Amino acid sequence: MTSFSLALRLAVASSLLGINLLLGGCTSTGGPVSLTEVREFADASAKLGGYTELSRRYRDTYEREQPYLPAGADKLARENDAKRRAVYEDFMSVQKALVLYMQTLSLLAGDARYDLSASIDDLGNGLKANTESGLQQRHISAYTGLTRLLTRVIASGYQNRSVETMVRDGDADVQVLLEAMISLTRLYYKTNENEKKTILGIFDVELPLAKGRDERMLVTLAKVHYMNKASEYKLIDRRYDLALQGLTKVALGHQKLRENLHKLTQADVKLMLSNYGKDLRMIREGLAGD
Template structure:
């Protein structure tokens, strides 16, 4: 009887473990929901290209300088997305019994990433991305499946929280940049259209009004994309929290563990 009880306990533990790993794989499969952040990052990078036809000479000089800063910040802003997605993919692969190597690219990106205070990207966010990269490099040679998943989930808890916070913060900055672009473009059209009031300018005025409406529709749709991207980041964060509580209910101080990984004193 004790043998049967032991076998039953092992069987139940295996079923529970399989269910947990299935939940991890389902969570990892949600990584594409973060693609909106990547698309909006690209749009942010290309802001000046869209604004330029609507700028006065003075405004063009100002925006050209800002464009240089945007393009310099872009690789670091995208590195946040790359690190988070690599973390999710690593979890999914480990939960499937495989090993996933995020490659040298994410490691090199994490080494060079720096803070951009204007965007809201702080040293805390930079450290989170670097911490995720170090964790993923270590996870490639980690132990067996179930333990490897728990190790990555435990040690990645705080860095992922901070990295997702960085994405949320940067998305808010993108939204403000979007509003500023809209003000520049529609402001120029609103200023110039009333002057096209001569009979010979009727066609120009009609085309300008139609263009203005198209731009308003474009910006309205982009506003929805900003909202949706932020919602997806929040959904990933909530799912990660729930998964962590499910798999690691007794882990007392995740932040302290992360401090050890990052080389700090907990």
């Protein structure tokens, strides 16, 4: 073999090796780099759960407490019921926007491509400020900003959009809306505490006074009902705790994602995002188990 032929073979082999390395770096789930951990974090965030159920529970407070209310308290309870129902759709719209954002982020970090445009139509017509609920103008502005971002990205078929630009453009609004969801969940918890005191308080007052022989069966039934209601509230309290933990994890995870946009392929960043995803899945399993 001539020296020229050997040199040619070496040059071709070197070129093929370079092409293989280049292609090897482009076959991952997110384009040129593997963004598996980003996708898994976004999926876990979108599927967290808990908030929807607790929002419905907040809305339906009057239905549960009405049989236990004294006649004089019913008028005020009805007024509060009307206020809760008036803001319910706004509370749900906040969650829908964040879920759609996380679904979009997951798509950008993965191979799959499917149409999310129908979800845009389900977001509603915007939020209204409500001093009693805690929704403020900055929450409304964040909602408007995020829905406009989602509309642009989804309507364009995700063209010229990457995980990096999506997170960079959306993080500020995402953080404000997650803060709103955390505040609303605390509002739900406070409302539930008042309901618990109203309902269980009746038994705490009335049961010690029921001592007559003829009331024995009634007292027994009341005690059983009391224990069932106490167990229900204990379970719901745990769901509030898990929901707050989950929302806080989503906020922290997205903040870390924003801070490490240029280091998403580094092992420590991938491990960190993976751990956030695992924590969120564990919280979701806890909510489902309850």
